[in-house]
Amino acid sequence: MVAAARHLRPPRLRARAWVLLALLLAAAAFGAWLWVRDSSLVRVEQVTVSGATGAEAPEVRQALDQAAREMTTLHVDTGRLRKAVAMYPQVKDLRAEADLLHRLNIEVIERPPVAALSVDGKRTPVAADGMLLQGRLSPAGLPVVKVPALPAGGRVTGGQTFRALDAIAAAPAALRRHIARVQIGRTGIEAVVERGPRILLGDGSRPRAKWIAAARVLGDRDAAGATYIDVRLPERPVAGGLPTSATADPAQASTSTGA
CATH class of the missing domain: 3.40.50 (Rossmann fold)
Structure with missing residues (x-):
């Protein structure tokens, strides 16, 4: 029985090592993804805002442009965009879609x-x-x-x-x-x-x-x-x-x- 137990230990150790290695690789990949997601490699540099009308439309577009340029195309915070135009009640909602590496398209949905x-x-x-x-x-x-x-x-x-x-x-x-x-x-x-x-x-x-x-x-x-x-x-x-x-x-x- 003792001999059998000694015979089983090496495969178990190897399995645990592989699991640990997989976890380390997954953690490294996730960390790399977080770094790329928030890096300047995909920072928003071009913002297109559509759907804003009326006298306050230029201010709405400017507020969205400023908020969007603090984001990346891999990490678009629509809640932050909504907060940027919360003072304009004619803005009912927003849709944001990233395009290529540095462009963000924002559609303003208004309350007419x-x-x-x-x-x-x-x-x-x-x-x-x-x-x-x-x-x-x-x-x-x-x-x-x-x-x-x-x-x-x-x-x-x-x-x-x-x-x-x-x-x-x-x-x-x-x-x-x-x-x-x-x-x-x-x-x-x-x-x-x-x-x-x-x-x-x-x-x-x-x-x-x-x-x-x-x-x-x-x-x-x-x-x-x-x-x-x-x-x-x-x-x-x-x-x-x-x-x-x-x-x-x-x-x-x-x-x-x-x-």
Whole structure:
């Protein structure tokens, strides 16, 4: 038995030696990888930033460029890039992709403003998700939603104002440009079109279907001159307040387009 034990020891020792050698080689390879990953051999030297728009776009690009040049193409810290532009609420997210040895391409994903909250005549752009876009973004040309005060925390999180924003965001871009303001009336959410009728959207449910119905009525010559378009039931849109209509109450349909 003693002889047998002595016979088995050398193979066991050799196996342990090979395992130890493999671990040492793996540690050396990992250390070499860490050195190369953070070395000047792959340092970011060229930065391309796309997707940034508006008056603050140059500042966004500069902040990202400065942060990126402190990285390497093998060690891109997207969290650090996001932190560099955290003061710009219009930046929703970023995508970064390394190219070759020294180039980094960064795509800015923005929150476009869809409306402007108005407090005592002062307008603040706001995104569809309720984020206030305070800064140098212009509120010109945006539908106005009057509110008693800006929301705490810099974001609209619910209530009638959020439903109004959701309704505006659902409007086709070509039609949204002509919305002067959105308000809460006795029939629910109402959108006022520039030099056009009020569009009665009701409780804000199914906004996309309601806007499609409204666009169809607006394009109907028989509805020309209507003072309001009721799309609370998008399957049965109604144009009211026409010169031949005897009823001006939005709650009572006067003219139907038969959609």
